[in-house]
Amino acid sequence: MTVSPDARGVDVNAPVPPDDESTTTTGLPSLSTQANTLTTGPVEPESPELRAAQRARLRRRLFGSTPLLMAGVLILIFLVFTVAHPGTFPAFGNVRNMIDDTSLYLIMGVGFTFVMIAAGFDLSQGSVLVFGQVIAAKVMVAVGGQGGWTVAVGFVAAILGGAVWGVFNGLVITRLRVPPLITTLGSLGAALGVANLLTQGQDNTPTPAALTTLSAQLPWGMSWRVWVALLVAVVAGLYLHLTRFGRRTFVIGSNEEAARRSGINVKRHVVKLYVISAALAGLAGMMALINNTTTTVGGHSTDSLTVVTGVALGGVSLFGGSGLMVGTVIGMFVPTVLSNGLISIHVQPFWQQVATGFILVLAVYLDQFKRRRRDRV
Amino acid sequence: MTALLEAHGIYKNYGHVEVLRGVDFDVRAGEVVSLIGDNGAGKSTLVKILSGVMPPDRGELRLRGEPVQFESPLHARELGIETVYQDLALAPDLGPAENAYVGREILKPGLLGWLGVIDKKTMREKAREAFVSMGTDVKDMDAPVAALSGGQRQSVAICRSVMWAKGLVFMDEPTAALGVRQTRKVLDMIRRVADQGVAVVLISHNMPDVLQVSDRIQVLRLGRRVVEYGRGEADVERLVGAMTGALDTVR
Numbered sequence: 001m002t003v004s005p006d007a008r009g010v011d012v013n014a015p016v017p018p019d020d021e022s023t024t025t026t027g028l029p030s031l032s033t034q035a036n037t038l039t040t041g042p043v044e045p046e047s048p049e050l051r052a053a054q055r056a057r058l059r060r061r062l063f064g065s066t067p068l069l070m071a072g073v074l075i076l077i078f079l080v081f082t083v084a085h086p087g088t089f090p091a092f093g094n095v096r097n098m099i100d101d102t103s104l105y106l107i108m109g110v111g112f113t114f115v116m117i118a119a120g121f122d123l124s125q126g127s128v129l130v131f132g133q134v135i136a137a138k139v140m141v142a143v144g145g146q147g148g149w150t151v152a153v154g155f156v157a158a159i160l161g162g163a164v165w166g167v168f169n170g171l172v173i174t175r176l177r178v179p180p181l182i183t184t185l186g187s188l189g190a191a192l193g194v195a196n197l198l199t200q201g202q203d204n205t206p207t208p209a210a211l212t213t214l215s216a217q218l219p220w221g222m223s224w225r226v227w228v229a230l231l232v233a234v235v236a237g238l239y240l241h242l243t244r245f246g247r248r249t250f251v252i253g254s255n256e257e258a259a260r261r262s263g264i265n266v267k268r269h270v271v272k273l274y275v276i277s278a279a280l281a282g283l284a285g286m287m288a289l290i291n292n293t294t295t296t297v298g299g300h301s302t303d304s305l306t307v308v309t310g311v312a313l314g315g316v317s318l319f320g321g322s323g324l325m326v327g328t329v330i331g332m333f334v335p336t337v338l339s340n341g342l343i344s345i346h347v348q349p350f351w352q353q354v355a356t357g358f359i360l361v362l363a364v365y366l367d368q369f370k371r372r373r374r375d376r377v
Numbered sequence: 378m379t380a381l382l383e384a385h386g387i388y389k390n391y392g393h394v395e396v397l398r399g400v401d402f403d404v405r406a407g408e409v410v411s412l413i414g415d416n417g418a419g420k421s422t423l424v425k426i427l428s429g430v431m432p433p434d435r436g437e438l439r440l441r442g443e444p445v446q447f448e449s450p451l452h453a454r455e456l457g458i459e460t461v462y463q464d465l466a467l468a469p470d471l472g473p474a475e476n477a478y479v480g481r482e483i484l485k486p487g488l489l490g491w492l493g494v495i496d497k498k499t500m501r502e503k504a505r506e507a508f509v510s511m512g513t514d515v516k517d518m519d520a521p522v523a524a525l526s527g528g529q530r531q532s533v534a535i536c537r538s539v540m541w542a543k544g545l546v547f548m549d550e551p552t553a554a555l556g557v558r559q560t561r562k563v564l565d566m567i568r569r570v571a572d573q574g575v576a577v578v579l580i581s582h583n584m585p586d587v588l589q590v591s592d593r594i595q596v597l598r599l600g601r602r603v604v605e606y607g608r609g610e611a612d613v614e615r616l617v618g619a620m621t622g623a624l625d626t627v628r
Contacts, residue, residue, distance in 0.1 A: 052516070243493035244482045251479050254468035261466050262480030263451050321470035375469070375523045 066315025066367065067327035073359075074333055081341030089344045096222060102336045103229035104291075106329060107284040108307045109314075110236045111277035113328045115180075116311055117240070118273050119253040119320025120173070123184040125281040126303030127191035128165045132282030133289040134195040134297065135161030137205040146209040154208075155286050162282020163275050165191050170271030188304065195297055203295045212293050225287040232280065237325030249273065253320025309335055309356055313363045317371070334359065379442050381406045381544050381576045382427065382458070387436035389422055396422045397433070398600035404576045406544065409567060411579045411587040414597030415620045420580055421549075423597065427578070428460045428547050429453030441544075457543025463550045465534040469523035473515050474504035476522055477537045507540045508533075512569055514562070528559025532566055545576045552586050564590045584613040596620055 082090045108125045115122045139157035140150050165187050172183045199205060214224055240246040251259045252266055260266050288296055314331025316323030338359075339352035383403035389396050397419045404410045414420045426433045429447030438445050440456060447453040450460070467476050478500045484490035501518045508515055513532040515525065522530055531551055538546045548567065552560040560583075567590050571577050581587050587594060594606045596619040604619045617623075 242495065244484065244495050245493055247475070247482055247495055248480075250471060251468045254470040255466065257464075258466040258468050258476075258479065261450070261462070263454070264480050317470075321468065374521060 065324075065327075066363070067324050067330050069366075070313055070315065070327065070330050070334065070363070074330060074337060077334070077337055077341065081337075081344065084341075084345045089341060094340065094344070098333070098336050098340050099226055100223050100291075101340070102333050103223075103226045104284050104287055105303070105306055105310055105336075106229045106332045107225075107232050107287065108277075108281050108303065109310050109328045109332045110233050110325065111280035112307050112311050113314075113316050113323060113325055114236070114240065114249060114273045115277045116316050116318065117253045117320055117323045118249045118270060119256070120270065120273060121180040121184060121308075122169065122274065122277045123181065123304045123308075124165060124169060124187040124191055125277065125284075125307055126300040127188045127195070128162045128278045128281035129285040129288065129300050129303060130295070130297050131165065131191040131195045132158040132162040132285030133295050134198050134205070134285075135282075136286050136289055137207055137295050138198060140208055141206055148210050150208045151210045151214065151290075154211075154289070155283070158282040158286035158289070159279045160282070162285065163279040165281075166275035166278030167271065169278065170274035173274065174267040174270050192297075192301075199295065199297060201297060203297055205295055207289065207293055211290055214290050215293050223291070225291060228283070228287060232283070233325060233329050236276075237329075240325050245269075245272075250321055253317075254322075306335055307332075309360045312360055312367075315363075315367065317367055318364060319371075331363075380404060380439070381441060383439045384423070384427060384433075385437045385439075387423065387426060387433045387438075389419075389426065389431075389434050396600055397426075397436075399436070400597065400600060401602050402427065402595060404545065404578055406576050407571055407574045408592040409571045409577045409579060409590050411581060411591040411594045412597065413581065413584075413587060413594060413616060413620060418597040418620070419600045420597055424460075424547055424549065424578070424580060428458055454541070458545045458547070459538035459542040460547040461534050461538045461549065461551060463553065465530055467522045467530060467534055470521050472517070472519035473508065473522060473525075473533045473536075474501040474518035476533060477504040477507070477540055481541065504536075504540070508536050511536050511539060511566055513566070526559065528555050528562055531555060531559070531563050535563070535566060535570070539570050539573075539575060542575055545578065546570065547578045547580070549580045550582065551579070552581065552583055560586065584616050587616070588613065598622055 078090075088094055108129065112122055112125065136154040136158035140154040143150050143153050169180075169183055169187055172178050172186075173180050178186075217224060219227065240249065248259065248264050248269055251262075251264065252269060256266055259269075288300075310332035311323075311328050312318060312331070313334050314324070314327030314329070316327060316331075335352065335356045338355050339349055342352050342355075343349050380403035383401075385401055387397050387400045387402070400419065400423055402412070402423065412420055412423065422431075425431050427438070429450045429452055432446065438447070440458075445456070447456070447458075468479060471479075482495045483500050483503075485494045485496045490496075505518050508518075511532075513529070513536055515529050515533060515536075522533060525533065531554075535546075535548065535551065538548075551567070552563055555563060564586060567577055567579065571592070579587065579591065588611060592608050594611055594616065595602055596604045596606075596616065598620060599622075603622075606615070
């Protein structure tokens with residue numbers, strides 16, 4: 001498609017500015033979350049302007065950072081429960097449980113982060129997880145065997161099975177221009193439906209014995225899925241913040257029209273993002289399969305919401321264009337730690353839903369607030 | 378001196394509406410040419426044709442003396458023709474340096490580059506150099522563009538285009554949303570850009586701006602170039618007269 005040079009794209013930043021050019025850098029906390037943290041530019045002590053710019057950059061990173069704020073909140077929550085229940089809550093076994101519970105959501109959250117930074121949305125992850133694990137279980141039965149190779153095949157099947165839904169989501173969103181929320185709401189239902197058709201709604205697909213072994217192992221003190229989640233988060237974080245693909249993801253989320261005009265193939269890029277999201281949901285399906293040694297067809301209907309909550313809490317903007325992978329990692333722990341803590345002090349765990357809900361609204365409000373303060377005009 | 382980009386006898390119809398009826402246009406390196414005309418005169422259609430957004434129905438385009446056909450805006454860009462859009466097309470969450478390199482990211486050398494790792498430091502340095510050479514007052518290469526003033530955003534968009542233009546920059550209403558002081562800065566910058574040898578085509582409704590910055594002014598009316606003024610030959614009255622047809626005298 002062609003773009004007219006005078007097309008007035010919807011650009012909130014276009015209109016009339018204040019006539020003040022004295023300050024190039026505002027001291028306000030901003031949502032600048034590009035990963036420029038590693039380099040600090042040249043040191044030129046003779047240029048006060050440059051140093052001011054560097055100071056501003058540092059200030060933005062330290063105080064404008066939602067992940068840092070959320071890390072503080074997380075530590076606070078942890079301390080409160082530790083004081084309330086010093087015996088069991090901070091014990092290693094319990095902390096391990098919390099990390100383990102979070103790891104599954106984290107794998108999905110990593111994919112969601114990519115999609116959301118590009119101003120997209122993926123509600124379908126919970127169902128794609130189920131679809132992935134059902135495919136994995138079926139394929140492992142078909143391949144036969146009880147050993148490690150069968151499990152490896154299962155991993156591939158789960159990831160590919162998930163990725164199919166990503167292709168579907170991406171193509172529908174970019175080619176048919178159905179809004180992401182509706183498209184993935186559709187595949188949320190459809191993926192689960194297909195999984196139920198394949199299993200008749202039963203969780204009795206047999207799984208190889210090697211799965212049970214894996215499930216019981218605790219290498220370096222944590223379960224396998226924690227290490228997988230960590231690896232996924234680190235690799236994906238580096239990819240998001242250091243590569244051209246990652247940079248373009250931010251550009252698309254920030255101003256899709258600008259991305260298109262600068263020659264980025266936006267449609268293809270967006271399809272890739274949904275594939276990443278769905279493939280990781282498939283991987284999470286395999287991890288859940290390992291953990292439970294059985295499919296859990298009925299157990300993931302609200303996963304997507306938990307994932308959105310964690311990602312948003314971590315400071316990834318719902319409007320796209322900004323966010324940090326480390327934020328997702330931190331944000332994803334908040335609901336789990338709350339839930340675990342409330343159980344350990346014998347409060348009804350339903351309160352966790354109440355608390356997480358309000359914290360989510362607050363986090364998004366803060367995001368909006370900072371955005372408004374940042375945007376001149 | 379031959380024209381950098383010239384158009385001869387360009388025709389364009391939208392259905393039965395004849396928008397361009399044999400327009401001529403030319404711009405040389407290092408000069409600012411303003412293209413003005415009333416709404417419907419065919420300005421934006423002409424610019425779309427000149428910047429590769431759409432092909433003409435009839436007529437010839439020549440780039441550096443050679444006949445040329447633009448297949449797309451990207452193709453025109455590859456040939457060194459950049460456009461500063463009225464809405465600027467900046468990513469508000471990204472900094473000036475990042476915006477300058479959107480779609481043209483510099484990769485690190487070696488294995489990291491092969492993996493797609495971008496060289497942020499080099500991009501920031503180069504962008505800063507370019508911005509300083511064009512005399513912008515944008516200092517922080519990383520602050521989100523959304524946090525800049527309108528004039529600064531405009532200068533980021535202009536600098537980006539000039540960084541990449543190998544000859545010609547179209548600017549669509551670059552001062553439309555600016556205050557007096559910022560307008561002056563942007564006009565100064567347009568002048569500096571032209572002085573560096575880049576051809577600038579300015580599309581504007583603002584007569585005083587046009588008169589102040591242009592080397593030549595080409596007036597379109599009803600799909601034709603009706604008159605062309607050199608520096609100092611025009612005033613607001615004449616321009617308005619030529620645009621509206623009240624002054625139908627071709628000198």
